Amino acid sequence: MASVARRRPAGLAFLATAFVAFWLMIAAGPFVWTVWGSFKVESDFFSKADWRYAVYGVRTVIETGEAFTGDGYFGAWIQESFWRNALNTLIVVVCTVIISLTFGTLGGYALARSGFRYAFWLLMAALVCRAMPHITLVSGYLLPFFQWGVWGHLPTAIIVLVAINQPFTLWMLHSFFLNIPKDMDESAMVDGCTRLQAFRHVIIPVMWPGVITTSLFSFLLAYNDFAVTSMLLSQENQTMVPTIAGFLGTVREQGQVMFAVAAVVSAIVPLFFLVLFFQRQIVSGLTAGAVKG
Amino acid sequence: MKHRTFFWFILPSLAAMSLFIALPVVSIAVQSLFVEHDQVMIEVESCTPFKCETSLAVDAEATAALREERPLGSFNGLGTYTNRSHLAFAEVAEAWRQSSGLIEFGSRLLNLPFYKALAFTLTYTAVVTPFVIVLGLAIALGVNALPRIAKGPTIFVSLLPMIVTPLIGSLILFWMVDADGIIGATLQLIFDNDQLSLKASHSLTWIMLIVYGIWHSAPFSFIVFYAGLQTVPTETLEAAQIDGASRWQRVRHVVVPYMMPLVVFITLMQLMDNFRVFEPIVGFSASAKATSLSWIIFNDLRSGDVQLFGSAAATSILTIFGVVILLSPVLVRTWRDFNRKVR
Structure with a gap:
């Protein structure tokens, strides 16, 4: 044409x-x-x-x-036990994605179906939270976390990442649920379903494209994070990105830089495959907010 | 949806956000009013066979006990905000009195850590954002002209700089511009100057960080514009052509107006993301030449054996003010739109 x-x-x-x-x-x-x-x-x-x-x-x-x-890879993965950091990253990322998507679908659905004014205010508050530099929030966590003795553990970092993820997840899923016709769940409720049942039997089966797209971005946020994980995790629970930054402290000893280079390449590989397999979803996710206006 | 159902659906998400976003903001507001305890000093009398001397010494035990008892530190009011490492009212007034012109005043201002960071953050935000929009549109127009089969792989490659972890992306570029890296060495060869180093000069460091920022964010605006280009109606373009519009005029007067909402969207996203620029400074080890607001908070938190919670919190509050000012036009606009819809 x-x-x-x-x-x-x-x-x-x-x-x-x-x-x-x-x-x-x-x-x-x-x-x-x-x-x-x-x-x-x-x-x-x-x-x-x-x-x-x-x-x-x-x-x-x-x-x-x-x-x-x-040699670089051997040095980084075996000598410097980078595999442990990779494992930590895996745990943090998987838990963050699962929890934030569970919270996000429920919240996003509620926001999309509620016409009340406070729904709008919640979305606006979420937008402001989205703009908040993560490190400002981290400076608020540190002192209380030290006091309560929860600093340094993986669950702490996970729950913080989930919270930081929420504004974005809510916005994205909210705009996604707006595209699912209201009639679907409302007719289910006319037939006698409760709201939860309607959500369970009508919405969940059709929501997967949106959930997958959103989870990709949650994954990226958790995987790429430096501010939260570098400040909130103790040395032995460190994830990949802060560890790489740590390698740089020991730079310029012969060979050490190549450890960092190898670690950097290792950290890129999952992202490479992510783009390879999910290119279409990433593109649609990036444009979801924009093209619809 | 009933209020009650809405509440139960939103509860987990709302709880997470209020506990870990709203509450920390309150927490930093409180922390910023306090300052770390001074070390407790005691007079120690040390006697030699001939005479006794009293001297001041740090009482480590009492200091630790005090810190244990009141971890927030001692109350300082707004003192942290006005001290030298933040708004520095006294120093600014002093600089204003002593300097002969605006330029001198500016350069004195840039010696103060907060203003130095603010200057870089604003410059970075103000330069990267428009460049990203223009470059993104240019790439989108270019890719749109490609044959269909080449589009997919092009988009795949274009996504990489954006998807890759900012810290890692900046490290990769940092190694390349290193004096011994490929770009750094080539530049030395071109300018025939062995001492040329992008890391040594203030302005080159800034340029390097800004170039990184553009490289990192251009894919985002490219993708958004590219998706937008698919929705520009062919009829309008043809009509413009029949009316005698040249190619450039068609882009300028048909395509660009169609893209305007997207420009607003990208600008908003970019302002938010660029204002919190942080990882590149760590990745490029550029903190001696360029600091950002996020970076000085980070630096306060990890510096020395006593973390400067009060100082970090004060900077955080000032940063949040910055974010709110930055977002206020958008918020006001959305509020008006919403009201129009409701009425």
């Missing part, structure tokens, strides 16, 4: 393609470079002599005998 208005002169099409290609290079280049470089030794990855050393691994061959080395 090529409309005349959509057709472009060859010159412009070329220019547009060149621009997009340039953008793709900027967007993906750093990742490709770092993933490739993580299999080299430090003197190749930070090669003053010639940047091509990092490509061919000249020093890597001299130091290890092969063009690729897994």
